Structure formats: structure tokens, C-alpha cells
Amino acid sequence: MRRREFITLIGASVAWPVAAEAQLKVHRVALVFTTAPVAEMAGPDPVNPYARAFVRALRALGYVEGQNLILYRRSAEGQLSRYGDIIAELIQLKTEVIQGASFPAVHWAQAASTTVPIVSVFNFDPVEAGLASSLARPGGNITGHTLSAGPEINGKRIALLKEILPGAARVAYLGTNEDWEGPSGKIVRGAAQVLGLTVVLAAHTSTEYAEAFNLLGRVPVDALFVSNGPYQVANRRLIVDFARQSRLPDTYAFREAVELGALMSYGADLLDVIRRSAGYVDKILKGAKPADLPIEQPTKFELVINLKTANALSLTVPETLLARADKLIE
Numbered sequence: 001m002r003r004r005e006f007i008t009l010i011g012a013s014v015a016w017p018v019a020a021e022a023q024l025k026v027h028r029v030a031l032v033f034t035t036a037p038v039a040e041m042a043g044p045d046p047v048n049p050y051a052r053a054f055v056r057a058l059r060a061l062g063y064v065e066g067q068n069l070i071l072y073r074r075s076a077e078g079q080l081s082r083y084g085d086i087i088a089e090l091i092q093l094k095t096e097v098i099q100g101a102s103f104p105a106v107h108w109a110q111a112a113s114t115t116v117p118i119v120s121v122f123n124f125d126p127v128e129a130g131l132a133s134s135l136a137r138p139g140g141n142i143t144g145h146t147l148s149a150g151p152e153i154n155g156k157r158i159a160l161l162k163e164i165l166p167g168a169a170r171v172a173y174l175g176t177n178e179d180w181e182g183p184s185g186k187i188v189r190g191a192a193q194v195l196g197l198t199v200v201l202a203a204h205t206s207t208e209y210a211e212a213f214n215l216l217g218r219v220p221v222d223a224l225f226v227s228n229g230p231y232q233v234a235n236r237r238l239i240v241d242f243a244r245q246s247r248l249p250d251t252y253a254f255r256e257a258v259e260l261g262a263l264m265s266y267g268a269d270l271l272d273v274i275r276r277s278a279g280y281v282d283k284i285l286k287g288a289k290p291a292d293l294p295i296e297q298p299t300k301f302e303l304v305i306n307l308k309t310a311n312a313l314s315l316t317v318p319e320t321l322l323a324r325a326d327k328l329i330e
Contacts, residue, residue, distance in 0.1 A: 024068070026068055027096055027097075028070045028072070029069065029072070029096060029098075029099065030071075030072040030090045030098045030099060031074070032074045033050075033076070034076055034230045034231075035075070035230060035231055035233075035234030036051070036077070036234050038073060038074065046073075049256060050270065050271070053271045054099065054277070057278030061282045074090065076105070078206050078207040078231075080206065084108055084112075086108075087108045087109050087112045091112055091116060096117070096285060097116075097281050097284050098117070099277060099281060106122075106131060109142075110131060113141070114141055117142075117290045118144075119143060119277050119290070120144035121146075121270075121277055123146075123228055123230060124182075126138070132295060135294060135296075138291055138293070138294070140290065141290050143291075144280065144296075145280075152187055153266070153301075154184045154191070155187045157188075157225070157251055157253065158191050158192055158197070159195060160251065160264065160303065161225060161251045161264070162197065164249070164263070164317055165315070167222075168222035171199050171200070172202045172219070172221040172223070172248075173185065173200065174212060174224055174225065174226045175201070175203070175226070175227030175229060176205065176227070179229055180203065200221055209238060216246065223248060223250065223251070224249070228267065233254060236252070236254075239262075240260045240261050241261075244261055244309070250262050250264075251265060253268075255267075255327065258306045258309075259304075259306075261306065261309055269301070269302050272299075273298055302327060303324055303325045303327075304327045304328075305329070
């Protein structure tokens with residue numbers, strides 16, 4: 001064998017395992033929810049629609065569990081005190097990116113580590129909360145996507161509700177005390193006043209809705225305005241069932257409630273946001289820094305109306321509203 005051929009052969013034998021190791025690089029990613037049961041997050045196509053969208057988006061980007069991805073699925077299941085242990089475990093497991101879906105998860109993750117990248121879906125202002133220097137340049141280890149272009153979207157939601165219920169006078173606001181006192185709650189009250197509506201707070205906690213539902217059984221209201229917190233997403237079935245039993249026209253920030261039988265929704269396409277967040281996870285795994293990835297606002301908003309529910313409530317949806325709807329469920 002010639003010397004040059006021998007050197008080439010030896011070089012190839014050394015390079016092969018290095019290349020193979022690079023190809024077999026297994027990434028460790030965590031998906032952390034606030035209230036959804038972990039059982040609904042499991043499997044290659046989870047029952048939870050948001051977990052399913054995230055897993056499928058990662059798969060489309062080339063990340064497959066059992067091959068080049070370990071996906072840790074965790075949830076506080078409504079018990080916020082569990083976040084400390086969850087985040088500590090994920091750091092110990094050398095997680096490369098934490099996909100945190102809400103403020104509690106992000107807050108705990110940042111408190112535990114300023115180096116582990118965090119991608120979040122924010123239903124609050126991350127700059128106002130002190131988690132980012134600006135939307136354009138977050139500047140730390142946190143980035144992601146917001147669910148609205150600002151609290152003003154809730155003013156539009158209550159205006160749409162008034163449009164479908166022109167005779168309404170009193171509307172119940174279902175949310176936490178924090179929702180009510182925050183920017184979104186203040187926007188709703190201000191918009192309602194302009195529309196000639198009185199808003200009544202039906203307060204609930206992270207896990208308990210009974211008191212709010214009991215209040216709505218005693219206080220006469222014409223409609224139900226559901227805040228856009230993470231608890232409402234997780235408990236959408238409970239809320240929609242109550243609204244249907246109470247014959248209350250209801251509005252939400254996410255279409256999944258309308259698909260369960262709610263009357264209407266207007267807000268960001270949450271599934272689209274989740275898919276885009278998977279793209280951020282991909283960029284970070286490939287070397288991008290969270291500090292340099294802008295926190296993006298939603299690009300897709302949708303108005304969804306359930307005509308079957310409208311008929312059951314003896315409501316006539318105005319033609320002008322039907323023409324503006326992105327999706328009609330019949």
C-alpha cells in the first residue's frame with residue numbers, strides 16, 4: 001500500500017466515529033406547562049393540542065424522540081409550588097432549552113439559572129415583568145412569542161360580543177384578581193363603559209371555579225367574557241360546559257373553546273404561536289443566543305364563531321360579523 005493511501009485510510013477511520021457522533025447528537029429539550037395533566041402531554045401525538053403542535057413542529061424540523069431528541073414533559077398541574085422542583089430537576093438533567101408556557105414557569109426557570117435558554121409563550125408583557133430588556137433584544141436567557149399585540153385586543157373582544165348581543169347590559173368577567181387588576185382587565189372595563197356595559201367580576205383561583213360559578217348563578221348577567229390566562233386554556237371544557245348549562249353567550253381568546261361549544265373567540269392563533277416557538281428552540285440548539293432572538297408578537301389573529309351554539313341560544317349573528325369571521329363552526 002502506498003504511503004498516501006495508507007494515511008488517507010487511517011484518516012478516514014478516525015474521522016468516521018467523529019462524524020457518526022455528530023450525526024447521533026441527542027438534544028435535551030423540556031416542555032413545561034402550568035395546568036395541563038402530564039398524561040395529556042405524553043406520546044408522539046399528545047392528547048393536549050398545544051403539546052401535540054409542539055412535538056409535531058419539532059418533528060418537522062428533524063427532531064425525533066428516540067433518535068436525536070429527548071423531550072422532558074413536565075407540568076405543575078395547577079400547583080405553582082411544584083415549579084421549583086421541576087426546574088431544578090431539568091437543570092440537573094442538563095436540559096439544553098426549556099420551553100416554558102407561562103409566567104410562573106419562566107419566572108422559576110430564570111430564578112434557577114441565567115444561562116439555560118428559555119423559550120416562552122407570553123400571555124403578559126415580558127418587558128414590563130422585568131424578564132427582557134426589550135422585545136427586539138431580550139438581552140438575557142429568555143425569548144419567545146407573545147399572545148397579543150397588547151391588552152387593547154380585549155377591548156376589541158368585548159366590542160365583538162356587544163355586536164352579537166346588541167341588547168346586552170351586564171357582562172361577567174371570569175378571571176383571577178390579578179387578571180382583573182392588570183392591563184387587560186382595565187382595558188375591558190374601559191371599553192365596556194364606552195359600549196354602555198356593566199362588567200361584574202367572577203373571580204377564581206388557579207384551580208377553583210366553584211365560587212365564581214356560584215356567583216354567576218345568583219347575579220343576573222347577559223354574557224360571559226373569559227380572560228386569556230393559562231388557567232382558562234387548561235379548564236376550557238369546565239368553563240364551556242358551565243356556560244352552556246347556564247345558557248350564557250361566551251367569548252374567549254382562543255378558538256379551542258369554540259370547538260368545544262363556546263359561542264365565539266377572537267385572538268392570536270395559539271397553535272401557530274406554539275409551532276413558531278419550536279422554530280426558536282431549533283435555532284437555539286443550532287447555536288443562536290436567546291438574547292439576540294426578538295420576542296415576536298403574533299402574526300395571525302382569528303375570529304371564530306360557533307353557529308350551532310348561536311342557534312341553541314336563539315341568537316342571530318349579524319351578516320357583517322359572519323363576513324369577518326375566519327372560521328364558522330356549523
